[in-house]
Every structure is written in C-alpha cells, then in structure tokens.
Amino acid sequence: MDSTNTTWRQTYARQERTRPCFNLDDCNLGTACPLDAGQFAGQSQSSLGQLARFPLETLTEILLGLDIPTLIAFRQVNRYAMSAVDSLPPYRKLRQQCPNILRAALCVQARGYDLRTLEETLQTSKCSQCSEFGDYLYMITCRRICYPCFDDYANREYYTPIHQAHVLRCGISKKDLKHLPSIQSLPGWYGDYEYNNYTYFHTRRYRLFDRTACSSAPNWSHSKHLSAKESDNLTKIKRYSCIISAPYLGLGNKADWGASCAGCRQSEVLYTEEGLHDHFEKLGPVGRGTNNWPCHISPTVQE
Ligand SMILES: [Zn+2]
Ligand SMILES: [Zn+2]
Numbered sequence: 278m279d280s281t282n283t284t285w286r287q288t289y290a291r292q293e294r295t296r297p298c299f300n301l302d303d304c305n306l307g308t309a310c311p312l313d314a315g316q317f318a319g320q321s322q323s324s325l326g327q328l329a330r331f332p333l334e335t336l337t338e339i340l341l342g343l344d345i346p347t348l349i350a351f352r353q354v355n356r357y358a359m360s361a362v363d364s365l366p367p368y369r370k371l372r373q374q375c376p377n378i379l380r381a382a383l384c385v386q387a388r389g390y391d392l393r394t395l396e397e398t399l400q401t402s403k404c405s406q407c408s409e410f411g412d413y414l415y416m417i418t419c420r421r422i423c424y425p426c427f428d429d430y431a432n433r434e435y436y437t438p439i440h441q442a443h444v445l446r447c448g449i450s451k452k453d454l455k456h457l458p459s460i461q462s463l464p465g466w467y468g469d470y471e472y473n474n475y476t477y478f479h480t481r482r483y484r485l486f487d488r489t490a491c492s493s494a495p496n497w498s499h500s501k502h503l504s505a506k507e508s509d510n511l512t513k514i515k516r517y518s519c520i521i522s523a524p525y526l527g528l529g530n531k532a533d534w535g536a537s538c539a540g541c542r543q544s545e546v547l548y549t550e551e552g553l554h555d556h557f558e559k560l561g562p563v564g565r566g567t568n569n570w571p572c573h574i575s576p577t578v579q580e
Contacts, residue, residue, distance in 0.1 A: 298424070298469035299476045301416065301521035306380040309463075312349075312372060325357050340365055341393040345382035348392055367396035374524065374532040375399070381416060381521045389458030389487070390419040402525040402533075402549050406432055412535045412547045414523035417458050417487045421523060424545045427516075428469075437516050438485035443505055448496040457494060459486045460519060467517035468510075479514045525549045539563050540573040 328336060340348060340362060352362040362368055371379050371392075381387075382395070404411030404423040411421025417438060426432050439447075444454060462483045468476040491497060524532035527549075535547030538556060540563035548556055557563070557573075566572035 298517060299466045300413070300517045301381045301385070301463065301465075301519075302377070304381075304384070304463050304465040306377045306384065310380040310384050312376055312379060325355075325361070329357075336361060337365065341367065342391045344388040344391055345379060345395065346386050346388060349379075349383050365392070367392055370526065371396065371399070374526060374530075378414065378521060378523060384463050385416055385460035387416050387419075387460050389417060394419055396526075399523060399526045402527075402552065409546050410525065410535050410549050410552050412522060413520040416519050416521060417460050417485065418490075422520070423547070427520065428545070433516070435489060436519070437488060437512055438519055439488055439491050439502075440507075440515070441484040441486065443502075444486050444491055446505065447491070447501045448498040449491065449494050450496065453494055453496070454486075457486050457490045459484050461485075462515070462518045465518070468513045469517070477510050477514050479518060483515075485515055485519065527551075539571045542570070542572075 325336075328339075331339070340351070343351065348362060348368070352359050368379075378395070378399070398414070398419050398421060401421065402410050403421065404426050405420040406422060406426035406429075409423045409425075411423045411426075413422050413424060413427060414420070415422050415427075415436060422432075422436065427436055438460075441454070441459075444457070445451070449457070462479065462481075462485055464478075464480050464482065466476045466478050470476070492499065492502075522534065524534045526532055533549045535549055536553060537544065537547055538553060540560070560573040561575045562573070563571050564574040566574070
C-alpha cells in the first residue's frame with residue numbers, strides 16, 4: 278500500500294457535521310418500531326392460501342413489487358408469510374444493514390415505492406441533485422439527497438412537502454390525492470441550528486405530499502398555492518421530518534454511511550470510501566498546513 282492510500286484510510290472516519298440536524302434518525306425508531314425478525318423461525322406450517330399456488334419466482338416478484346408497509350403487513354399474516362418475506366435477499370440485506378430505513382418507511386407509511394426500488398436506490402450512491410454522495414433519503418419519493426443540496430435555497434422548495442389540507446385547497450380532489458406520493462409524519466424533534474432558531478418539536482401526524490407531484494397533478498392551482506403562507510418553523514419541521522440517513526449498499530456486506538474529509542474543514546459533504554479515495558486522488562492526501570491545521574497537500578508539495 279502506498280503512502281497516499283495509507284493517508285486515505287487513516288482519514289476515513291465518520292465525523293460530526295459542522296451543523297447538526299434533527300430528522301427521522303432521531304425518532305427512536307428501534308424502540309418505536311421493532312421489526313421482530315425470526316419470531317416464528319423454523320415453524321412455517323401455515324398456508325398462504327391462493328398465493329401458495331404461485332411458483333416461488335412469481336411469489337418473489339410479487340413481494341418485491343410491494344411497498345414496505347404492505348410487505349410488512351403481509352409478513353404478519355402467518356408464519357409462512359413471515360418466512361417468505363424474510364427469505365427475500367433485499368429484505369434480509371436492508372434488515373441487517375440499515376433496519377431504521379425499513380422502520381421509517383413503515384412508521385411514515387411510505388407507499389410511493391416498492392422494496393425493489395428502495396434496494397436499487399440504496400445500491401447507488403449519487404445525490405439526485407449533484408455528483409456527490411447522497412447521504413440522506415427523501416422518504417416520500419425515495420430519492421437520495423446530500424445535505425448541502427438539501428440545505429441549498431435553490432432546492433428547498435422541491436424538498437418541502439405540502440400538507441394534505443393545503444393540497445385539497447389548491448384544487449386536487451380526494452380521489453386524485455390517493456395517487457400522489459406522500460408520508461404520514463412522525464412526532465419528534467426536527468430541524469437544525471441556524472442563526473437563533475433551534476430545533477422544533479412536532480406533536481401531530483400530518484399527511485405530507487411531494488410538491489413536484491402535486492404541482493403536476495390535474496386541477497392544481499398554482500395561484501392558490503402561492504397565496505397560502507405558513508411559518509418558517511412549520512416549513513422546517515416538514516422538511517426535516519422527511520429525511521433519514523441512508524448508507525451506500527455496494528456489492529460487499531458493509532454499509533457505507535459516508536465520512537467527511539478532514540482536509541476540507543467546514544464542508545458538509547460526505548464521501549463514500551471510494552468517493553473519498555477519488556477526492557484524495559484529485560486534491561492530494563491530507564497533511565498539516567500552516568498553523569498545523571489539516572489540509573490537502575498537493576502532489577508537487579509532497580515531492
Ligand atoms: Zn447533492
Ligand atoms: Zn477534502
């Protein structure tokens with residue numbers, strides 16, 4: 278291993294963000310939503326009725342196409358159903374490596390995407406707005422987003438969901454509402470530290486809809502939407518109640534949650550292990566600069 282590689286590995290460690298935020302990660306999902314895996318292991322004697330007539334491949338395809346709340350509801354039908362779900366490789370992988378994402382999808386009743394889509398998203402690393410690692414998952418539409426893009430004013434509108442009552446006021450019918458991606462928010466502390474504003478506690482459950490999907494739905498009134506005002510605090514609560522940390526699940530068995538670069542102080546960008554390697558290839562490894570502060574040392578300085 279060369280010296281550059283050694284520096285990279287020594288520097289690859291998860292670090293606190295310069296500005297912490299509160300989101301679904303802070304909702305005690307492990308306590309609030311146990312996944313009770315293996316409760317009936319080894320006792321699969323119940324039948325699945327009509328479903329038992331399908332070949333295994335067909336049953337697997339059906340299960341992969343279910344959203345997480347429906348899949349977990351099906352898993353609770355009987356021991357055979359539990360065994361069928363537990364034997365799905367994507368379910369097993371997510372349960373082992375990032376169970377809180379399954380718990381969050383269940384708790385917020387995320388019905389806009391299936392298990393296959395969730396797994397595919399977690400097997401990619403890129404933010405949907407830029408080329409960096411998207412370390413958060415936007416739970417309404419299953420998109421990856423990095424914190425700097427999520428926090429960027431240019432993207433804030435896109436990642437600010439709309440409350441159900443407001444969607445109805447803007448002309449969308451209750452019937453059409455059912456086809457729009459949404460979640461049911463969880464009570465908890467949400468937000469970040471910004472200027473003198475702190476994190477806020479959210480006590481009620483709201484159905485929150487994806488803004489982009491609403492604005493392209495039939496009968497959507499943009500003028501009614503613009504005339505409705507809400508407080509900055511409520512907007513912040515809604516935004517942060519839709520995101521959760523999401524690892525990159527590559528081919529190996531290790532979830533990569535990302536790490537910041539010690540040489541880029543103040544940066545809120547996280548990198549996957551591979552991404553940080555590329556970053557060091559581009560800017561040079563991290564060493565000590567003026568005042569003994571860590572910084573990137575360009576290849577010419579090393580020589
Ligand atoms: Zn980004
Ligand atoms: Zn750096």
